[in-house]
Amino acid sequence: xxxxxxxxxxxxxxxxxxxxxxxxxxxxxxxxxxxxxxxxxxxxxxxxxxxxxxxxxxxxxxxxxxxxxxxxxxxxxxxxxxxxxxxxxxxxxxxxxxxxxxxxxxxxxxxxxxxxxxxxxxxxxxxxxxxxxxxxxxxxxxxxxxxxxxxxxxxxxxxxxxxxxxxxxxxxxxxxxxxxxxxxxxxxxxxxxxxxxxxxxxxxxxxxxxxxx
Numbered sequence: 322x323x324x325x326x327x328x329x330x331x332x333x334x335x336x337x338x339x340x341x342x343x344x345x346x347x348x349x350x351x352x353x354x355x356x357x358x359x360x361x362x363x364x365x366x367x368x369x370x371x372x373x374x375x376x377x378x379x380x381x382x383x384x385x386x387x388x389x390x391x392x393x394x395x396x397x398x399x400x401x402x403x404x405x406x407x408x409x410x411x412x413x414x415x416x417x418x419x420x421x422x423x424x425x426x427x428x429x430x431x432x433x434x435x436x437x438x439x440x441x442x443x444x445x446x447x448x449x450x451x452x453x454x455x456x457x458x459x460x461x462x463x464x465x466x467x468x469x470x471x472x473x474x475x476x477x478x479x480x481x482x483x484x485x486x487x488x489x490x491x492x493x494x495x496x497x498x499x500x501x502x503x504x505x506x507x508x509x510x511x512x513x514x515x516x517x518x519x520x521x522x523x524x525x526x527x528x529x530x531x532x533x534x
Contacts, residue, residue, distance in 0.1 A: 334369040335511060337361045348503045353490055360488035367481045371474055372512040379470065393452065400448045407441045410434050470513040471505075475525050478505055478512075497526040 337358070344355055356364065414434055482504045483495045495501050502522045510516050517525075 335365050335372070335508075337365045340365045340368070343507045344504075347507045348500045350500070353486070353493065353500055355489065356485040357488045360485040364481055364485040368478075368508060368512065371477055371481075375470060375474060375513055396448050396452055400445065400452065403441050403445055403448075407438060407445075410438045410441070414438075469515065469517065469521075471509045471515050471517055472525055474512065475505060475522075476529055478508065479526075479529070497523070497530060502526060 341355060341361055349355060355361075414431065479501060482501060486493070486495055486500070502519060505522050506517070506519060
């Protein structure tokens with residue numbers, strides 16, 4: 322499936338025909354039967370509504386989040402760059418003073434350099450407090466990638482799929498392996514624009530299973 326972003330996800334309903342084709346070609350194997358027409362229609366409607374809810378939630382906080390990410394990216398950049406300036410100030414003092422009181426520079430210049438070093442130290446300390454130890458490991462421009470929009474809606478997708486499958490597979494248990502993760506892998510790109518790896522989906526299913534116990 323071609324990579325998508327949220328801005329390019331089509332807004333038309335996820336049709337029954339599309340859903341049936343996805344289930345046949347990407348999800349169901351072995352003895353699993355395709356849900357009946359009514360169940361497919363209900364599942365298609367649910368997926369469309371989940372996508373709409375996801376868009377509404379995204380649009381309500383995304384602008385503020387984008388601004389916050391910009392601030393954090395700038396802070397990370399400062400955190401990476403300020404130590405370089407500090408080293409230059411320190412080297413200037415070391416070279417120019419060299420243990421001598423007669424540097425050729427007025428005292429106020431040397432004091433100004435010392436004040437600059439103290440100011441840089443104060444800003445660095447504040448940035449480290451602001452960002453925290455976790456954010457320090459995030460590269461500038463990559464902070465927003467930590468948010469995975471598909472994880473909160475995974476339980477709804479799983480329940481919807483299991484209900485649809487029960488229409489024609491009443492005696493088949495839909496566990497955390499087999500068609501369920503393949504279903505998530507197939508429909509999530511159409512709902513959030515993300516393409517989570519199969520390993521990520523498997524891990525999320527395990528987390529959901531532990532939470533239900």
